[in-house]
Amino acid sequence: MTAPGELERAAYAAWDREDWDGAVRGLTELVALEPDGERSPAWWFDLALAHKFRKDWAHAYEIGKEAAARYPRGEQEPAFWNLGxxxxxxxxxxxxxxAWAGYGLTLPPGEGEIDADLGMACVRLEPDGEPEVVWVRRVCPARARVVSVPLAADRRFGEIVLHDGAPSGERVVEGVRYPVFDELMLWATSDLPTLSVTVTGSGADVVELVELFAAAGLGAEPAGNVRVLCACCSEGSVEQERHAAEGGTQRMWLAAPPSRAAELLAEWRGRAPGRDWADLAEAHT
Incomplete structure (x- = not known):
């Protein structure tokens, strides 16, 4: 029989190489050998974490329950967050x-799926591919609804993403700090297409157009709001100004069914002189 010390060294050597399969094998042997030893809470935790890194969520869930059971409640222990x-x-x-209660969070009471308003944050979509940071409204500690109009062809305003618990960057707007979380997976899709349109009006007109779409549960934002950052800067603390809408003729991104977008644009144009719009089309074709 392999000694626990030898198993532990092999498991964590695999961990250091980011060989998650090897780490899982070694840690699984360790917890089977000493499920409730002095070091077992850390082994259970790391085993659940290794399954998370492998995106083996069924095992991360089962092992996560074992890990959380070995840590005190209400003290912000990460085992509860990973289980959540x-x-x-x-x-x-x-x-x-x-699990969220065990971590130490207080959520609105209820049963079933959590659908709360936990404030604004940012999520980095596709962190291992072509990342894009978007604004979101958190609906639970691990999920958020996208409230920006993403530029990626396969992403949508209104979709719900599941994100990691540890921020990897922040955005600072008027002194308020918003964490940037990495997306773990797309939780629920949105069927709202991304459109482009050319609008003409004052800065106040553009703000009114954004607010008109928002009141309808849809998205609208000037293309000029997009800011390109290198990966290093994106993962740091980024100061952002709250953009004052610019007047003139400009391109905007919309998230709405085309017919509904045309209705709202026509309503907006008719509210004041000097407004116009043209070239409404699918942004990704």
Whole structure:
């Protein structure tokens, strides 16, 4: 029989190489050998984490329950946070709610899927591909609804993403700090297409157009709001000014069914002189 010390060294050597399969094998042997030893809480935690890195959510969920059971509640132990993420993916809402409470969070009371308003943040979509940071409104500790109009062809305003718990950057707007979380997976898609349109009007006119779409539960934002950052800068602390809308003729991104977008644009144009719009079309064709 392999000694625990030898197993531990092999497991964490694999961990250091980011060989998650090897780490899982070694840690699985360790917790089977000493499930409740002095070092076992850390082994259970790391085993659940290794499954998370492998995106094996079923095992991250099952092992995560074992890990959380070995840590004190209410002290912001990461084992509860990781269990909350895994339980959310498995749609075990009772376990997810208990995990968030075990971490030390207070959520609105209820049962079933969590749909709260936990404020604004940012999420980095496709962090391992072509990343794009978008604004979101958090609906639970691990999920958020996209409220920007993404530029990526396969992403949509209104979709719900599941994100990691540790921020990888922040955006600072008027002194308020908003964390940037990395996306773990797309939770729920949105069927709202991304459109482009050319509008003419004053800065106040553009603000009114954005507000008109927002009141309808749709998206609108000037293309000039997009800011390109290198990966290093994006993952740091980025100061952003709250953009004052510019007047003149400019391109805008919309998230709406084409017919509804045309209705709202016509309504907007008719409210004041000097406004116009043209070239409404699918942005990604």
């Amino acid at each position: 993420i895994a339980a959310t993916i498995m749609r075990d809402w009772a376990t997810a709610r208990d």
